[in-house]
Amino acid sequence: MAKRTVIPFGPQHPVLPEPIHLDLVIEDETVVEAIPSIGFIHRGLEKLVEKNEWPEMVYVIERVCGICSFGHGWGYCKSVEGNLGVTVPLRAEYLRTIWHELGRIHSHLLWLGLLADAFGFESLFMHSWRLREKVLDMFEETTGGRVIFSVCKVGGVRKDVSDEKLAEISAELNGMIPELKELTDVFIEDMSVKNRLTGVGVLSKEEVTELCAVGPVARASGVASDVRLDGHGAYAELGFEPCVEQDGDSMARCKVRIKELFQSIELIEKAAKSIPEGDIDVKVKGNPSGEFVGRMEQPRGEAYYYSKGNGSKFLERIRVRTPTNANIPALVKMLQGCDLADVPVLVLTIDPCISCTER
């Protein structure tokens, strides 16, 4: 048996935008075991629920992550609305869906750029982020923010967007499709990219099920699991079906996200065409006194939002379980048996967000 060596990977590493540490136990150049360690940026955001009244807490929860901030705000509101028994107007649900899907496009483009950067394709990285910038502009036009939006509130949304503006955004997104196609074709067709992704880090359907993986990681292995199927938002009205691949390798995880890019544009177009007239919020009375477990499909996968109230203005507990949290066991599994040189790419294929994970 070859000598075993332990190589520390992270918390500071060129491929990692945020700190995660892995102890890689290797034999020659093959990883035989990976032991994760997090906790470098634990901020205790959930604990702030004791000092912030529940209508204000949405601003804290949005700051769990700078990429899927809208989704976190929606998830929190959904949980508190469930707790209070509030029904949100349909126009607000449509607006939430549009912003959430814009967030998915921006997150996936960011991820594609980071992946390209991880395997050393710098121009591909720059093109991905150039396109992402256009989506951030759309956020700015409709919410006033590029990272933190503060448009979601318990009971609806704070800002309306005119039907003309929505049609304009939809047209602009459709105008981006040729460029997106050109960009994503490089990920799918280019030989140097294929060499780095195809057949690397394979997880079978049984393995992702056993490891309780979520989001694109699960869907790339043939598991058609997606929280958007549960009937919240406007997804049922828009006719949503999850994007699934079967190969379970890094390329499949990349393809799922690419498919979701185009699917999100389609969903936004449908929503912009069919958004109903009406109020964007309802008046919320009383304080939460029960408990509610809500879920969202963030760009990275399923997230949980558990709220427990005690009848006062302060919730007893808000719990956010983010997708990276659930995908760390899958990462540990996919690293076993891989080449040391593939570790950075494999870590990225779960689209890790450590700020989310540690909150």
Place this chain on the structure above:
Amino acid sequence: MAERKDLIQDIQPVEASELLGAVADAKTAGYRLGQACATKVDGGIEVLYSLEKDEVLKNLKVSLGDNDPELQSISGIYWAAFIYENEMHDLFGITFKNLALDFGGHFFKIASETPWNPVNKRSGAADSAADGGGEVASSVAGEGDGGDGDGREKIVNLEKNDKETPAKADEKGGEE
């Protein structure tokens, strides 16, 4: 309007002694572990396990006392639970017995012990020692004794012996 499956809230109280059986039954029935979390309530802690099947959730709630809360780990059934259980251990001081991957109180790098449940201050290293992960955990807990990569050597040794609990070691080990 489509059926809102997300509004179905099934939260079942479960005795600590019945937890493993209930979780095993859920797994057999095709449920996936979604999350587990703890909540500090008056006079104790509630632990909530959320399981999902076909977009519908089943939640199992276990109530524990404030003094030395202890629970059987479900990581033998759902291995992925080690993430949640280590987090609950570090933040709330709940001891999980037979944890599949025990970080010995060093999952989060926090400045104070059990910060979300100050009533129950305890030493993470001591817990792990009691659970059989003591060798690695004690090397982790010892201030300034990890500078030579000693902890990592122990990880490798543990990995060779699969029967032992693999544990996270060395947060101060530095580069080798």
